Amino acid sequence: MRWGSVYELGWITLAALAAVALTGIGLGWAEATLLVLCPLLARHAWHLIRLARLIRRQHRLVPPFPKGIWGDIYRAIGQYQQRGRKGRKRQLRFFRRFREAANSVPDALVVLDKNRRIEWANPAAQVLMNLSWPRDEGKPLLEVFTHPELADYICAGEYARPLEVAPAHNRSLMLSIRVAPFGERKKQRLIVGRDITKIFHLNLIRRDFVANASHELRTPLTVITGFLETLIDSAQTPSNHRRPLNLMQHQAERMRSIIEDLLTLSRLEMDEHAIDIAPVDVPCELEQIVADASALSGGRHRFSIDIDSDLMLLGKDSELRSAFSNLLFNAVKHTPPGSHIQLVWASTASGPIFLVEDDGPGIEPEHIPRLTERFYRVDKARSRASGGTGLGLAIVKHVLSRHDARLAVASEPGQGSTFTCHFPPGIALTASQLERRRLRAATSA
Ligand SMILES: Nc1ncnc2c1ncn2[C@@H]1O[C@H](COP(=O)(O)OP(=O)(O)O)[C@@H](O)[C@H]1O
Ligand SMILES: [Mg+2]
Structure with a gap:
């Protein structure tokens, strides 16, 4: 006052x-x-x-x-x-x-309300997603930007990975769509559409180039290996030519492995998800893989095998076989004689796991994040000597990603390494479930 x-x-x-x-x-x-x-x-x-x-x-x-x-x-x-x-x-x-600021962002930004209707969009959304604000305000997004995959993607609510789509209004474009829920109880969504046309085409060119080059190299290499074999087997070959011929054959074999692995990787890159998935009898596959690994080891390693014989997977058998054998063969190839190798195939609360553990030399921490890169080898000379292509873990990573699984690597130098494949629970099957599926399929047929 x-x-x-x-x-x-x-x-x-x-x-x-x-x-x-x-x-x-x-x-x-x-x-x-x-x-x-x-x-x-x-x-x-x-x-x-x-x-x-x-x-x-x-x-x-x-x-x-x-x-x-x-x-x-x-x-x-x-x-x-x-x-x-x-x-x-x-x-x-x-x-x-x-x-x-939002208007000057080169990516398309679209704000959706809780009913997935357009609330606001920036000018880039006009070019990239063919939707304009305020013209399309209040319209359902999936009505303006029609794409079957986008509808499933938004409904699934799992936005960890972006969705790549070619929009219907301009098929030459390639967009990477990300969804960020926000607001009250995360009911509203911000859609970010990034133009990845250039990167996508570059990737396509790289993939095609690798696939074509590998394919083209296959035929001449087959011819060379054929003649080398003939020369090695021939009684007329002078004895002092035998060593270089054997070396040539060994290197030709290495080249063949690299080409095969590169072709496998190209095939895996074609699709994000495994196609032709079917129940895979993993215990049966593992039995064969363990037998091959024992042959590769030639009795120089000790194996402990723990396989849940009732646990199957829905997936692609050839791809899973390739991933599992890569991991087990790595434990044999990259550990000294006398090492102990443990293999586990088991069901856990978070889904099935495939684990290969060894007590070999282990891997320094700085190498671990790079192991799945193509041609990345901790010790190049030793890997080459053991017949490695440096592509094995890249193949494993791709196979797992196509099965919605992930690879975890834990290693301590001098203590050994553990490679674990974590599969989602949704693709696990028990033998009885598999039997029921077969019966159902037989009765409906
Ligand atoms: N069990 C292991 N113990 C130690 N090092 C390993 C193991 N598995 C893989 N590595 C390392 O990871 C590198 C990449 O593995 P991978 O992609 O399968 O290629 P490679 O053809 O050499 O086996 C290997 O060269 C090796 O240095
Ligand atoms: Mg390997």
Whole structure:
């Protein structure tokens, strides 16, 4: 409260006293006070009504303000209004800047409400996704940007991996679509569409080049190996030519392995998911793989095998065979004689796991994240000597990704390494489930 209000009360009291003194005759204290209070109440009522009207009409309260307590109230409300105005201006400036920034983003940005209807989109969305704001505001996204895969992708709610789509309005484009849920209970979604046409084509060219080059090299190599074999087997070959011929045959064999692995990788890269999936009798496959690994080891390693004979997978048998054998053969090839190798195929709460553990030399931590790169080898010379192509773990990674599985590598130099394939629970099958599926298929056929 300011002093003005105190003075006001003082003046009122003085006026009341003066009124009593002046009238003196006949007027009591109550009447005199009422006489003074009436104009005062009228003044308060007038200010109250005026203030209510000003606030209702959203007028700005600016000086000059009335004297006394009403002046204080007017001033306080005026300051409050000013702070509100400044806050709103700041918000508006921020919103405009944010909109300008969002409008200048080269990626398509689309905000969806909780019913997947378009709330806002930036100008890039017009070019990349053929949807324009405010023209398409309120329309369902999947009505404006029709793509069957996008509908499934948004409904699935699993947005860890982006979706690559060629939009219907411009098939020469390739978009990488990402979805980010936000807002209350993550019901709203921000769709980000990035133009990856160039990268996609470069990848396509690289993939085709590798596939074609590998394919083209296959035939001449077959001819060379054929003649080498003939020369090695021929009794007329001079004995001093035998060693270089054997070396040539060994290197030709290495080249053949690299070409085969490159072709396998190209095939795996063609599709993101494994096609022709069917129940795979993993225990049966593993039996064969273990037999091959024992032959490769030639009795130089000790094996412990722990296989759940009731656990099968829905997948592609040739791909799974290739991934499992790569991991087990690696344990044989990259560990010294006498090493212990453990293989586990088991069901866990988070899904089936395939694990290969050895107590070999292990891998330094800086190499671990790069092991699945093509041609990445910790010790190039030793890997080549053991007949490795450096493509095995790249193949494993691709096979697992096509089965929605992942590879985990744990290793301690000098202690050994553990390679674990984690499969999602959805693709596990038990022998009895497999039998039931077969019966159902037989009866429906
Ligand atoms: N069990 C293991 N112990 C130690 N090092 C390993 C093991 N498995 C793989 N590696 C390392 O990872 C590299 C990549 O493996 P991979 O892609 O299968 O190629 P490679 O053809 O050499 O086997 C190998 O060269 C080797 O250095
Ligand atoms: Mg290997």
